[in-house]
Amino acid sequence: MLKHLFTLIWNKKKAHALLIVEIxxxxxxxxxxxxxxxxxxxxxxxxxxxxxxxxxxxxxKNNQDTVALRxxxxxxxxxLKSYPDVVSVSRMSSNFPFSANSMNNxxxxxxxxxxxxxxxxxxxxxxxxxxxxTEGHWYRSADSVGxxxxxxxxxxxxxxxxxxxxxxxxxxxxxxxxxxxxxxxKAKGEFMSDKPALFExxxxxxxxxxxxxxxxxxGTDAVFEAKLVKEIAAMLTGWNVEVDYxxxxxxxxHNLVLVPIIIALIICSFxxxxxxxxxxxxxxxxxxxxxxxxxxxxxxxxxxxxxxxQFIGEIWVLATFALLIGLLFAAQFPLMNVxxxxxxxxxxxxxxxxxxxxxxxxxxxxxxSRQAAGIQPATALHEE
Numbered sequence: 546m547l548k549h550l551f552t553l554i555w556n557k558k559k560a561h562a563l564l565i566v567e568i569x570x571x572x573x574x575x576x577x578x579x580x581x582x583x584x585x586x587x588x589x590x591x592x593x594x595x596x597x598x599x600x601x602x603x604x605x606k607n608n609q610d611t612v613a614l615r616x617x618x619x620x621x622x623x624x625l626k627s628y629p630d631v632v633s634v635s636r637m638s639s640n641f642p643f644s645a646n647s648m649n650n651x652x653x654x655x656x657x658x659x660x661x662x663x664x665x666x667x668x669x670x671x672x673x674x675x676x677x678x679t680e681g682h683w684y685r686s687a688d689s690v691g692x693x694x695x696x697x698x699x700x701x702x703x704x705x706x707x708x709x710x711x712x713x714x715x716x717x718x719x720x721x722x723x724x725x726x727x728x729x730x731k732a733k734g735e736f737m738s739d740k741p742a743l744f745e746x747x748x749x750x751x752x753x754x755x756x757x758x759x760x761x762x763x764g765t766d767a768v769f770e771a772k773l774v775k776e777i778a779a780m781l782t783g784w785n786v787e788v789d790y791x792x793x794x795x796x797x798x799h800n801l802v803l804v805p806i807i808i809a810l811i812i813c814s815f816x817x818x819x820x821x822x823x824x825x826x827x828x829x830x831x832x833x834x835x836x837x838x839x840x841x842x843x844x845x846x847x848x849x850x851x852x853x854x855q856f857i858g859e860i861w862v863l864a865t866f867a868l869l870i871g872l873l874f875a876a877q878f879p880l881m882n883v884x885x886x887x888x889x890x891x892x893x894x895x896x897x898x899x900x901x902x903x904x905x906x907x908x909x910x911x912x913x914s915r916q917a918a919g920i921q922p923a924t925a926l927h928e929e
Contacts, residue, residue: 561863564827567820568867568906572898574816576875578809579894579901584886585736585802594699594729595642596675597791599632599765602641603757603777606785614752621777625759630769633760635669638747641756642674642732643794652706652743654717659705661698661741662732665754668746671697671727673760681713681725684746693722695746699730702741721745734798817901821909828856828913839917856914857907864906868899 605621607614618636625634640646640662648663670676671683678697688695693716703712703726712723721743730744731737747754761769770788777786832839839852875895879888 561827561866564820564823564863565867565870567823568864568902569871571816571820571905572868572871572902573874574813575898575901576871576894578806578813579897580878580886580891581806581809583890583893583897584738585806587890588731588738589735591731591735591739592729593731593735594676594727597642597795599763600642600674600758600760600791601770602644602789602791602794603759603773604639604785604787604789605755605757605777605781606787607752607755607781608783608785610781610783615750617781618752618755619749621780622757624776624780625757625773628769628773630762630765631759632762633669633673635673635758636667636747636754637670637756637758638663638665638754639756640664640732641758641789641791643734643791643798644732644789647732652702652717652721654706654715657706659702659741661702661743664730664732664742664744665747665751666744670744670758673758676727676730678725679728680711681723684724684744686746688722688724689746689748691722694720695724696721697725697727697744698723699727699739699742701729701739702743705741734795734802736799736802817905821905824860824906824909825913828860828910829916832856832913832917835917852917853914856917857910860906860910861903864902868902 603625605618610617622634622636625631638646638648640648649660650663652659652661664670668683668685671678676683679700681697683697684695696717698706698712706712706717707715712726715723717723727744729739730742731739732742774786774788778784842852843849872895875891875898877883878886879891882888
């Protein structure tokens with residue numbers, strides 16, 4: 546039966562060439578979309594590594610002011626700590642969580658190299674964002690005494706540089722000394738992949754690290770924000786003061802990920818509807834042309850379910866031809882490690898795309914196959 550169906554479709558390959566191309570193109574589009582969705586779902590299930598509720602990021606831009614920047618930033622930090630509504634205060638570089646900024650650099654240990662995100666922070670950063678240290682401790686000001694800058698790395702960077710070796714006390718790039726390890730830190734939100742990250746204790750005179758994170762008490766509202774901005778602006782004449790709620794910044798980051806996926810879903814849906822209508826039309830036309838053949842088969846004893854199964858089988862064979870061609874392209878992604886994704890991600894996407902294609906062609910074949918099964922042999926032979 547299967548051999549007969551393959552022979553039947555192969556003999557009509559020129560007539561079905563356009564449908565094969567449509568199914569092939571649909572499979573590739575579905576494969577790309579499924580890969581995008583699988584990657585983001587996998588990322589979303591991983592922990593983000595910090596808390597962001599009730600945390601505000603205050604950006605301080607000195608503009609043309611170049612006088613006593615270090616002292617001014619210290620005064621502002623001390624003033625922020627004095628507010629009863631503020632639980633914790635931390636200064637860091639401009640690539641604060643959920644911001645559009647990012648910094649990275651290559652690091653090396655014993656000829657093992659890795660590209661890592663860099664965050665320059667103070668000793669209060671972990672406390673402000675509720676980051677749990679799994680090994681060692683978060684750096685303190687006392688750790689900066691010595692030749693090497695104290696750093697904390699995440700688990701991903703530890704795996705790339707040290708594998709099973711204990712990283713505490715090790716020297717990276719001849720200038721960093723590891724004092725602690727955290728689990729994950731996905732600064733761009735839940736949809737970000739777990740990338741290597743390195744936190745460095747900056748020196749007090751690093752005035753370019755002008756972002757201040759504050760953790761406020763629950764229920765602190767915009768009235769306090771307005772009071773805060775007014776007082777800081779009075780202390781830093783000529784500076785720009787901007788407050789970002791991390792919860793709002795997180796929504797913006799999510800939109801940057803979700804909007805392209807939604808657009809791709811809409812485009813893919815239109816493509817699949819077009820393919821489904823084409824399949825439906827071809828099958829209807831095929832039944833109309835083959836009424837005599839169907840009537841003869843029914844007269845020779847073929848059952849209605851047998852006729853219906855034949856038409857569904859034919860469309861499955863047609864889809865299989867297209868998918869085999871599509872697999873030749875899709876298989877290159879895991880084999881060549883494109884975009885540095887796990888092979889399992891591509892395999893899952895391929896399976897999802899194939900299931901959707903087979904589901905669509907089956908639905909398109911159901912009505913025409915039932916129509917074929919209902920043809921009475923006497924009527925069909927009489928028409929012939």
